[in-house]
Amino acid sequence: MSNLGNETKGFISARDLLAATPEMQQRYGYADTLREIRQQPETWLGTAELIRSTHVRELLRNVLSPQPTHIVLTGSGSSMYAGECLAPNLQSGLGLPVQSIASGTLLTHWSSVLPPGPGLLISLARSGDSPESCGVVSRLLADAPKYRHLVITCNASGKLATSYAGDPRVSVLTLNERTNDRSLVMTSSFTNLVLAGTGLLTQSDSDVQATARFADAVQRILDDHAQALAALAVEAFSNIVYLGSGGALGAAHESALKMLEMTDGDVVTVAETYLGLRHGPMSSLNERTLIVGFLSSDPLVRAYEIDLLRELKRKQLGIKQVLVGQDIPRDVLGAHDIAVLLPSMHTNDSVLPLLADVVVGQMLAFFRCIASGGRPDTPSQGVLTRVVGDFPMHQG
Known part of the structure; x- marks a missing residue:
């Protein structure tokens, strides 16, 4: 060596x-990086099972009821790009307008870029501890009250996952702790956030089998x-x-x-x-x-x-x-x-x-x-x- x-x-x-x-x-x-890159296929199986589980299906049905007029995916850096991967898939599957907007843009320009409510904002985050993560949600809870929020994160103890407990407008989906990459760069967290976002679509045994293959x-x-x-x-x-x-x-x-x-x-x-x-x-x-x-x-x-x-x-x-x-x-x-x-x-x-x-x-x-x-x-x-x-x- x-x-x-x-x-x-x-x-x-x-x-x-x-x-x-x-x-x-x-x-x-x-x-860490090598392990987190190589563990991805295995972790996808866990995420596929998670989004088919009864409690997650109920959570996501509630998020989409009543049906929003549009969906905005947000995040910073890699999490933003996860939203870009997801947006066309969700729009095709849900029949709703879906777009990805960076958290930084929402933080500084939300009133000019955020479509009028009622809408659903999906925050994607590995740690949920970046300043923009809670900054955007807090701002929109106050200034865009017609928006509901779904947080998808790899960190159950992060600020994004814990700061809004009890607020009925905010729902949280936490992925397995293994996806909370320790390396500086996001790898398995990125692909699992993308896969978890597909949980908003109807899931079946065939979807899990396709993921396994x-x-x-x-x-x-x-x-x-x-x-x-x-x-x-x-x-x-x-x-x-x-x-x-x-x-x-x-x-x-x-x-x-x-x-x-x-x-x-x-x-x-x-x-x-x-x-x-x-x-x-x-x-x-x-x-x-x-x-x-x-x-x-x-x-x-x-x-x-x-x-x-x-x-x-x-x-x-x-x-x-x-x-x-x-x-x-x-x-x-x-x-x-x-x-x-x-x-x-x-x-x-x-x-x-x-x-x-x-x-x-x-x-x-x-x-x-x-x-x-x-x-x-x-x-x-x-x-x-x-x-x-x-x-x-x-x-x-």
């Missing part, structure tokens, strides 16, 4: 990282693609563009954030839609750009995405590609590109493929951090903290 750490930057074998003793993993600062598929991705992604992480790319359509744009935003957080910004990231890339951002692609594409399970959407990938091939843009999805045409893949194939889904509205997209993004960021001599559990050299520190709540 002498090849780990700042003293010898470079290629790190995924097998060596996994085989290291817990003490060695702690020494080199990656034990998909969890098995992602476990194989973790096992089978780790070495290739670890090797790719030392390639001479200086920037990455992450591409996604619909809810997958949230997965692209989250993957870009993971790379920024775990490399201290050393790798420049862009997250964009496939069709949006042509309108300016394509100019940032060059011979040192890695392209990570999350492909839609909808054949029509995927056709537009494949067109864009073929255009990038013709223009010889990008050093390599990592493509995640199903039915990936051979002509968009170069000899050294990585294709992560997903199982076919019976519905185009499922969030499950987005969980796989994010896992691939997490793995790539993790290995790049290790390869550059960083410590995934505590990146950023003190600039970032696991929970954003307190700052004043100003009253207008």
Whole structure:
């Protein structure tokens, strides 16, 4: 294991990282992050069972009765991007307008961006202790009283979960403590928050079975693609563009954030839609750009995405590609590109493929951090903290 750490930057074998003793993993600062990335398929099964449980079904039925005119998902950083993943899925399934608005935007501009009530605000949070979390809920309870609130959090003792006990307008859904990631970066907390949000839709035995099958598929991705992604992480790319359509744009935003957080910004990231890339951002692609594409399970959407990938091939843009999805045409893949194939889904509205997209993004960021001599559990050299520190709540 002498090849780990700042003293010898470079290629790190995924097998060596996994085989290291817990003490060695702690020494080199990656034990929590590696465990939390790899535990995701197992924790999804627990979350799928939780949102089908009788008490949670009753809680969520009450949240949606009477039916709100619209739903707003909110959070900060990764939690905001979880909302972006969820919004299209919930709007399609519930037949209601659903949008994602950052907590910071609601804190400063709620009166101009929040649709008029009666509505439902869903706050997504790992710890629930960030200043914006309670700041937004408290502000809207006072100034937008027609809104009801649902908190989905990984931390039962967090301020967001405990501060509004007894207020009938606030309901709380707490996930298993294992999802409350100890690492600075959110990994299993992110994917479980996304999955938990689907509890607002009707759940059945087939949904749990689909989650179990998909969890098995992602476990194989973790096992089978780790070495290739670890090797790719030392390639001479200086920037990455992450591409996604619909809810997958949230997965692209989250993957870009993971790379920024775990490399201290050393790798420049862009997250964009496939069709949006042509309108300016394509100019940032060059011979040192890695392209990570999350492909839609909808054949029509995927056709537009494949067109864009073929255009990038013709223009010889990008050093390599990592493509995640199903039915990936051979002509968009170069000899050294990585294709992560997903199982076919019976519905185009499922969030499950987005969980796989994010896992691939997490793995790539993790290995790049290790390869550059960083410590995934505590990146950023003190600039970032696991929970954003307190700052004043100003009253207008």
